[in-house]
Amino acid sequence: MLTINFEKCTGCKICEKVCPFGAIVVIDAIAQVQDNCTLCGACVNSCPVDALSIERKPVPKEELDTFSGIFIWGECEERDKGTTPKKVVRELLAQGRKLADSLDQALTVVVLGDDKMQGLEALITYGADRVMRCQHKLLGRFTTDSFTNVIAVIISIEKPSIFLFGATPHGRELAPRVAARLHCGLTADCTGLEINEKGELVQTRPAFGGNIMASIVSPYTRPQMATVRPNVFSFEDPDSSRKGEIVNFNVVLSPAAIKTKVVAIERLRDEKEVSIEDAGIIVSAGRGCQKKENLKLIQELADTLGGVTAGSRAIVELDWIPHTKQVGQSGLTVGPQLYMAVGISGAIQHLVGMNSAKTIIAINKDPDAPIFKVADLGIVGNAMEILPVLIRELKRVK
């Protein structure tokens, strides 16, 4: 139930403006709640004097069973002057499709953005039954406040049984905010999803840096929410014969709902450069490369192979590369066809960020380096001596 503290309420009307349902009206300088309130929580966060609060009661089992539909967040990224869904969305669609089929429910992808959103039709070819297009000028750039508001509203209207997010930096900011607003269980960074005999979503994730796997359920709350690690699930080629619909969702959003203000952006990767998350070939450097100048060799090898460069946390901390290229638990998860680890010992925190790569090659001086445990081909030797020869030979055979 939404309650209003009349002593605190100043009648400022911000809640009236941010409510997507017109469920709050300010009468005689005091806010009043109407019957059509869905408890989406948009108003609570926007109130400048903390006068609004929602009391949520545990939902009875029978009501939980009425929640239906698999929803995923279609996170977009800037590309070619537009914003298009990220690769992780295709992975989520493929996985969501399997869940939807085994539950016999529909698969919806929710895409938020401004008028620069592109490529939504393609989401149907990757498995969506419905694309929900949420367009608003305040959604052009990700903010936790605006995106949480819109997704919480959609969940309170649509009542899906499952809601999945990519475990990207933004996904991991957004999902816990939405889950906490709606009092839902949330499992982080899943690498396995399936439906058990009770129809519950079993969410499997690594813990303790990947030394242990845990399977988790959310028996009492709906939707069952999870963030899903990128580059773990594969997806098939698009199927242009698939049918689906694109629907426009009417977004109500006021600038008053957005508390944070971006005053400057410093780009360390230009739009044209392939993100390491999407790269097919990665040559990755570690502290074993000895000094920053040696990264020229890494770059040259990456160029020769048609790939991109990346690195371990250690060399990010040494300021050899920007954090946008960091592979691992506290950086990005990559899943290329080829991952070449040069001078990386392979701490477990690094391995969890790259061990889904198809082929792993490691060069390291230390024969006991843990990276060799996951490598398809390991070379014990001095990378700085091997790389120049390798580059020369590669250029010759190409």
Add this chain to the structure above:
Amino acid sequence: MKIIICVKQVPEIMDITINPETGTLMREGVDSILNPFCEYAVEMGLDLKRRYSDIETVAISMGPLQAKSALMRCLEMGIGRAILLADMKFAGSDTWATAFTLAETIRTMENDFDLILVGKQAIDGDTAQVGPELSEILNIPQIMYAVGIDLIDNNKKVRVKKEIEAGNEIVEVKLPALISLSKGPMIGSVSSFQEILDARKKELRVVRASELTIDENELGLKGSFTQVVKIFPPQVKKTGMVIDGSEPQGAAKKLIEFLKQRKVV
């Protein structure tokens, strides 16, 4: 101005394995440390205290009584006082129950806070969820993955440099707010002998469940929305071949052969 730093004690993760017979975690003999990202948050709090006047710092943790040592570390680094939420009734909390308990504690005991600092994730659970869940429950804005913080507008606002996927953003927000740290200010937190002695005189309050105004059903495992149904060891990838690379020419040749086999070149 009051800065709260929420911290977690974590095991040194490399040693954790599963007992193959019982299927439970084997944590005996594993050292515990203050989570490194929490240490960044502590350092940031101390750096702000050093750079601006009239700042009180409070560290809060939830965990078993042995987590006192993580809070003692905070006090040695220079934090003013500390609170440990320790009770069997908190055991088994998932991220929601943890955030909820922390939020209720802050509301009842430290409600005049201006800023909450947290680490961006803990290296054991690695969920990065408690920070955002805490800020949602407290109904304050959040800024994640911060690497630098300045107080502006008479300490009424913060200007934060945060990491984003393509680089960095400078974001401003009015306080109160919650900020998660991706990196610390690197102020060098080696405590002096005197600081270590002084830390013993500082307040380290242990708070029990009965001191909070929360229904028992909302605490710990009972209050958690998620349930762990199974833990198991990860599949170990079959090790490939390891060759001697002491002779660069030969090593490069073998590598190219391998790439050709895998059709990369």
